[in-house]
Amino acid sequence: MKTALRPLADFTHKIQFLLTDIDDTITTNGQLSAESYSAISKLKQHGITVIPVTGRPAGWCDMIARFWPIDAVIGENGGLYYRYHDKKMHRWNFSDEKTLAVNQKKLQAIAAEIKLKIPNAAISADQFCRVYDLAVDFCEDIPHLSQAEIKQIVDVFHAHGATAKVSSIHVNGWFGAFNKVTTAKLLLQKEFGLTEAQILDQCAYIGDSPNDEPLFESFRHTFGVSNIKNFQSQMKHLPSYVSPSESGLGFCEIVDKIISL
Ligand SMILES: [Mg+2]
Numbered sequence: 039m040k041t042a043l044r045p046l047a048d049f050t051h052k053i054q055f056l057l058t059d060i061d062d063t064i065t066t067n068g069q070l071s072a073e074s075y076s077a078i079s080k081l082k083q084h085g086i087t088v089i090p091v092t093g094r095p096a097g098w099c100d101m102i103a104r105f106w107p108i109d110a111v112i113g114e115n116g117g118l119y120y121r122y123h124d125k126k127m128h129r130w131n132f133s134d135e136k137t138l139a140v141n142q143k144k145l146q147a148i149a150a151e152i153k154l155k156i157p158n159a160a161i162s163a164d165q166f167c168r169v170y171d172l173a174v175d176f177c178e179d180i181p182h183l184s185q186a187e188i189k190q191i192v193d194v195f196h197a198h199g200a201t202a203k204v205s206s207i208h209v210n211g212w213f214g215a216f217n218k219v220t221t222a223k224l225l226l227q228k229e230f231g232l233t234e235a236q237i238l239d240q241c242a243y244i245g246d247s248p249n250d251e252p253l254f255e256s257f258r259h260t261f262g263v264s265n266i267k268n269f270q271s272q273m274k275h276l277p278s279y280v281s282p283s284e285s286g287l288g289f290c291e292i293v294d295k296i297i298s299l
Pocket residue numbers: 059060061062063205206245246247
């Protein structure tokens with residue numbers, strides 16, 4: 039069910055935990071601006087727990103968990119989370135090594151088929167740091183593919199029984215019953231001791247594209263940066279509030295609003 043994109047100014051609830059997408063939500067044109075980074079840091083200073091939730095690879099999450107002023111990070115669309123806490127890296131992974139090896143083989147077969155059927159697509163440049171998913175680039179480092187080509191990529195994943203989600207830059211596909219929301223809830227319960235009711239009341243999520251829909255559907259307090267309007271027609275579940283500006287600037291507006299409450 040779609041909910042209206044209400045103006046950010048109407049939001050009034052106090053938030054304790056902020057979960058946020060990274061690409062085109064925190065970043066702008068593929069870059070992390072000083073303003074966005076300092077907004078993350080400001081949240082921390084105000085005692086708000088910050089958890090990026092991304093389709094980006096395990097290798098990136100390792101660096102983010104260790105270096106950014108955040109509390110934990112969920113990567114590969116929910117395949118894993120890392121939390122650097124008390125000078126120790128805590129890693130949670132969805133699958134055991136054996137299952138993972140089997141799934142990686144299946145993803146290699148899908149990659150080969152995509153290269154054959156959609157020759158303009160490319161395997162993402164960050165694929166070598168990935169553990170759970172196959173990311174197919176449709177505009178990050180290559181000319182933008184058509185909607186028909188993007189759909190063809192999704193169809194190949196589905197034909198192999200994999201899950202596929204479209205972000206603003208990649209189609210990510212994986213095997214395993216996880217997504218951003220199942221892993222977000224697990225992390226909030228296991229690492230921060232929240233109940234289902236507390237998750238609904240105290241947590242908020244910010245995103246920008248269709249791969250954020252599971253969180254827009256499950257969380258009560260949800261925000262979109264205004265570039266989400268580009269995907270509005272393709273989405274079933276929209277965030278409740280939308281920022282005036284796009285990408286990183288919109289993220290900063292939402293953070294200022296949350297801090298002001
Ligand atoms: Mg995004």
